[in-house]
Amino acid sequence: MTDSNPTPDTQISGGCRCGQCRFTVSRGPLFAGYCHCNACRQRSSAPCTGFMMMDEPSFELVGETDSYRETGGSGAPIEHKRCSKCGSTIYTKLYVLKNILAVPEVLLDDKNLFQPQQHVWVSAKQDWFEINDGLMQQPGPPKLSEELMARLPR
Template sequence: MMPQNPTFPTARGGCQCGAIRFTVSEGPAKAGLCHCRMCQRATGNAFAPLFEVPGARVEWQGETPREWASSNISVRGFCPTCGTPLYLRTGDTIEIMAGCFAPDFPYQPCDQGGIEAKVGWLDQLSHLPAHDTYPDLIAQVVSNQAPEERG
């Protein structure tokens, strides 16, 4: 079993368009999944993969994230240019969306919360056929996304 708050290396990431970049300093963190209905709606997805750290360990570069108070205790940060959901902030804690990190970041969830709202079809994913992105489609794509950060 993975420890609840292992030490992670320095991590980098940002939004799709590159207007916002961040660095999270090395240290203990909690990597988890949230299935609650608020996270589903905030991410437009079945769950939110979150990386929880003290806000003081996050350094922002570029544009300042916009925030929206999604509840009386938390705000959600996003890029005002491209709309990428970046984080959930509650008090001095920030939970960064795992998909915003560089692809080589060793994110490994250690728990799941909000399980009362977990969508049933997630349990079937390992049984579905899997394939790479369609080569014919990729050959036509010209990405407007910023280059990926590297750890």
């Protein structure tokens, strides 16, 4: 991450559209990027989605939620936690990584905390969508740091 990214002890907060669900994260993001996969595009009705990978033990959520599961691009299950009132996805639990949640950047109170590193699943991006920001482009999943790689199930 760049020097402008939150430090590991940065307090991050955010919430859903209606305000019924609120979250805090006591540790800065482990990764940030844009996803172009079909599932993310369908969930958000957008050409890509910004997300930050957070350490699950540092994530605290208040509010009523529901959830649903599906299979992610890795073939492993992913679980989406949503506000039970407005339907905003609060986070996606990535079972391919231990204790990692993907949090949509649009929910952050401080939008400046989102410092993307890569575009992922660019192989599925819309042909008309141009990427001109100079960030690394991965055809599939993110190229992860050693810290995140250490969390992969063995």
